[in-house]
Amino acid sequence: MSALLIDAMSLLCILAGSFFTIAGAIGLVRMPDLFTRMHAASVIDTLGVSLLIVGMMLQAGAGLVSLKLIFVLALFFLTGPVVTHALAQAALHERVEPLLAEDRRAARGQAPPADSEGAPA
Amino acid sequence: MFAAAAIAVLLALALAVIRAIKGPTVFDRALAGNSIGSLAIILLAVVGFLTGRPEFLDIGLTYGLLNLIGTLAVLKFFRHGDLAHDPDTERQS
Amino acid sequence: MRMISLAAFLFAFWLALSGHYTPGMIAVGAGCAILVALAAWRMRVVDAEGHPVHLLGRAVTYFPWLAIEIAKSAWAVTRVILNPRLPISPTMTTVKASQRSAVGRAVYANSITLTPGTITVAVDGDLLTIHALVRDGALDLEAGAMDRRVRDFEGGA
Numbered sequence: 001m002s003a004l005l006i007d008a009m010s011l012l013c014i015l016a017g018s019f020f021t022i023a024g025a026i027g028l029v030r031m032p033d034l035f036t037r038m039h040a041a042s043v044i045d046t047l048g049v050s051l052l053i054v055g056m057m058l059q060a061g062a063g064l065v066s067l068k069l070i071f072v073l074a075l076f077f078l079t080g081p082v083v084t085h086a087l088a089q090a091a092l093h094e095r096v097e098p099l100l101a102e103d104r105r106a107a108r109g110q111a112p113p114a115d116s117e118g119a120p121a
Numbered sequence: 122m123f124a125a126a127a128i129a130v131l132l133a134l135a136l137a138v139i140r141a142i143k144g145p146t147v148f149d150r151a152l153a154g155n156s157i158g159s160l161a162i163i164l165l166a167v168v169g170f171l172t173g174r175p176e177f178l179d180i181g182l183t184y185g186l187l188n189l190i191g192t193l194a195v196l197k198f199f200r201h202g203d204l205a206h207d208p209d210t211e212r213q214s
Numbered sequence: 215m216r217m218i219s220l221a222a223f224l225f226a227f228w229l230a231l232s233g234h235y236t237p238g239m240i241a242v243g244a245g246c247a248i249l250v251a252l253a254a255w256r257m258r259v260v261d262a263e264g265h266p267v268h269l270l271g272r273a274v275t276y277f278p279w280l281a282i283e284i285a286k287s288a289w290a291v292t293r294v295i296l297n298p299r300l301p302i303s304p305t306m307t308t309v310k311a312s313q314r315s316a317v318g319r320a321v322y323a324n325s326i327t328l329t330p331g332t333i334t335v336a337v338d339g340d341l342l343t344i345h346a347l348v349r350d351g352a353l354d355l356e357a358g359a360m361d362r363r364v365r366d367f368e369g370g371a
Contacts, residue, residue: 018129025133027295039347042330047288068178079189081327088335090200091148
């Protein structure tokens with residue numbers, strides 16, 4: 001009985017993870033500019049991956065395999081923000097202008113930092 | 122069940138490859154490359170379970186570390202045109 | 215003290231990854247852990263920033279909260295992506311990080327980036343520049359609920 005329950009939960013997790021992975025990838029293609037695409041990619045890197053890994057952990061049971069899956073998950077959660085941040089900063093440095101509906105930086109009394117650090121145009 | 126997950130990940134990989142081919146700027150391609158790497162790790166794990174050989178997870182871990190270093194190296198190269206960049210000399214260049 | 219804890223963590227990591235428990239392999243693992251800890255000590259990275267073991271206790275309550283936040287905002291971003299009209303309103307804003315230590319600020323900036331829908335683009339002192347997918351995400355961050363959470367997590371360090 002409990003084995004059946006675990007199977008059902010793991011099936012649910014894996015299906016949900018697959019759904020979020022595909023949704024993130026669709027966003028990667030649909031979004032209009034670089035910064036909005038990053039948001040779509042981070043859906044894959046967080047919810048899609050963690051649901052798939054939790055589903056696999058439920059199948060594997062307690063043991064070395066589950067521990068390794070936790071390491072893979074921790075790797076995703078530690079390296080994901082680093083890469084995203086580096087990408088955003090490099091793009092701003094190269095003057096890739098984000099598509100903006102509203103720029104609240106000036107309204108909050110701060111000059112946009114990209115202009116103060118970049119080379120004079 | 123794992124077959125369904127593998128198909129989903131492959132589909133997402135195909136979409137990421139479309140973005141890597143289309144992507145107007147080099148940063149779009151770097152982002153797509155990073156996503157392809159993440160999906161490849163997950164695909165390795167899923168295929169490991171599909172074939173009943175969890176040893177694939179070790180390869181996935183290694184691939185994750187390489188993915189991080191690779192993306193950062195590409196970004197650094199495109200930002201500075203140099204991999205051995207010294208931040209002290211940035212102001213003069 | 216941090217050296218011993220770093221070596222212990224590295225050795226536990228080795229044990230978890232190897233899966234072979236013969237005396238020879240364990241000795242090699244212990245040797246590697248001590249060697250890496252010594253190398254880290256020579257690089258002078260074994261300090262409150264490089265090995266923040268003192269945050270381990272409070273992490274137990276912070277990470278589940280962060281996981282729930284990630285799930286909520288990932289669902290919101292997914293709804294935006296799958297909406298046929300693609301109702302995005304990208305917004306740039308700045309928020310002030312009120313954490314005292316560099317570790318706290320790094321945790322805050324990384325938590326913002328980890329939550330889908332918001333990205334920390336630049337860090338300048340204690341000012342973070344944020345790019346949000348929809349306007350509400352930027353307004354939520356300006357309200358500062360996550361900032362307070364991370365300040366509690368950092369504690370009196």
